[in-house]
Amino acid sequence: MNYSIQQAAQKLGLTPSALRYYDKEGLLPTLQRTDSGIRTFRETEIQWLGLICCLKNSGMPIQEIKHFMTLCLQGEDTCEERKEVLEKHKTEILDQMKVLSNSLNTVNYKIEHYKEIGIFHIDQEIGGADNVQSAS
Amino acid sequence: MNYSIQQAAQKLGLTPSALRYYDKEGLLPTLQRTDSGIRTFRETEIQWLGLICCLKNSGMPIQEIKHFMTLCLQGEDTCEERKEVLEKHKTEILDQMKVLSNSLNTVNYKIEHYKEIGIFHIDQEIGGADNVQSAS
DNA sequence: ATAAATGTTAAAGTTAACTTTAAGTCAAGG
DNA sequence: CCTTGACTTAAAGTTAACTTTAACATTTAT
Known part of the structure; x- marks a missing residue:
């Protein structure tokens, strides 16, 4: 159809x-x-x-x-290259999932933090789980 | 410092x-x-x-x-709303992770497919794991 | 003292992935 | 026949998140 x-x-x-x-x-x-x-x-x-x-x-x-x-x-000749494209993309997906997982940890920490303590200055806001990958 | x-x-x-x-x-x-x-x-x-x-x-x-x-x-008064913002963002992170996980499954299937069968027309290319969320 | 490096701003440029618009073509129903 | 709705194109517009540029001020090193 x-x-x-x-x-x-x-x-x-x-x-x-x-x-x-x-x-x-x-x-x-x-x-x-x-x-x-x-x-x-x-x-x-x-x-x-x-x-x-x-x-x-x-x-x-x-x-x-x-x-x-x-x-x-282009047919079968490009088989290896196609597989490489997919393998590379796979590692990019895994990298993205790692980034999301780190962010999820931080966000979860913050949410818990709200639940338990209940005091919410910017100074508390910016503390907590570390999510920066230092470039030094 | x-x-x-x-x-x-x-x-x-x-x-x-x-x-x-x-x-x-x-x-x-x-x-x-x-x-x-x-x-x-x-x-x-x-x-x-x-x-x-x-x-x-x-x-x-x-x-x-x-x-x-x-x-x-704005201080403590906005505590609830801030928590809601983070909760909402958390569900968005989880949604993204789901999308990535589905795509990873499809890509993995394709990579395996290459390894095992070794025939690579576009007709094989487009088959395999289903990754479309139908809007019907 | 002066040259190089680093800082500042506002404004324009960039890129991806579309969307919108305008102007026109085509197929079906009354 | 003619209107209505779906299709077509090319070209311009949109949006986010910056980057680049230009012109200028300041700080640091020699």
């Missing part, structure tokens, strides 16, 4: 203009058009867009997603 | 211009100046900047950090 741009957008939780933007940026090279120029999204594109969302939501820039797509189109 | 803007920036892993920007946006209302107008960062500001980095790195916008700072300056 095929989808109009609006249907595809709804299915993916995106907007039609975002899909047009991705297309313009070269992220959807397999997309078909009707004779009159209207985009038709097949399951293939829907699923590829699902991966795009996955990579995008975890911080991969559009241009790098495009690079990955380009590698996919 | 006090710090110049460059020393403070280094200690926090930021740039001097970023610190000036934060100051301009009202994130550093306690910051002192010399008679000639040069900023001097005390431990107080360094630690508050540590919290700013923590909140910023976990996705809180500058304007909301400023709001939080404003509440801190």
Whole structure:
């Protein structure tokens, strides 16, 4: 079954203009058009867009997603490089999770601090768990 | 001990211009100046900047950090609201971690897929773990 | 004393990822 | 036939979080 741009957008939780933007940026090279120029999204594109969302939501820039797509189109020769792209992205996801985890610790400490002590000057506000990675 | 803007920036892993920007946006209302107008960062500001980095790195916008700072300056009356701000931010951190975790699963699946099968068309590329949250 | 380094400001520039706008085309229903 | 709604494009606008620039003041080192 095929989808109009609006249907595809709804299915993916995106907007039609975002899909047009991705297309313009070269992220959807397999997309078909009707004779009159209207985009038709097949399951293939829907699923590829699902991966795009996955990579995008975890911080991969559009241009790098495009690079990955380009590698996919080039066939098996690019297998190693594609895997490297994903491995690199994996470490970036893990780094992000670490940052979030540290921040969560700090925020949790502060929330507990409020519960137990109940005195809230800026001097208390700025104390507590240390979340700065010193660059010295 | 006090710090110049460059020393403070280094200690926090930021740039001097970023610190000036934060100051301009009202994130550093306690910051002192010399008679000639040069900023001097005390431990107080360094630690508050540590919290700013923590909140910023976990996705809180500058304007909301400023709001939080404003509440801190207003004294104990704003205790409940400050706690609510942190609780809300906590759920946003947890949401982000969930998104990253889903993406990590997908990426891991793909990496394994490469290892085991070794055939890499776009049709394989777009299959695999599902990472789209349908909006239907 | 003077040159280099560091500080200041306001204002303009940057970047990513879209969104909005304007002007036009196309398909379906009454 | 003609209106309505969905589609198209190119180009300009948006937003956040800075950075860069330019012009100038001050501090430090020689």
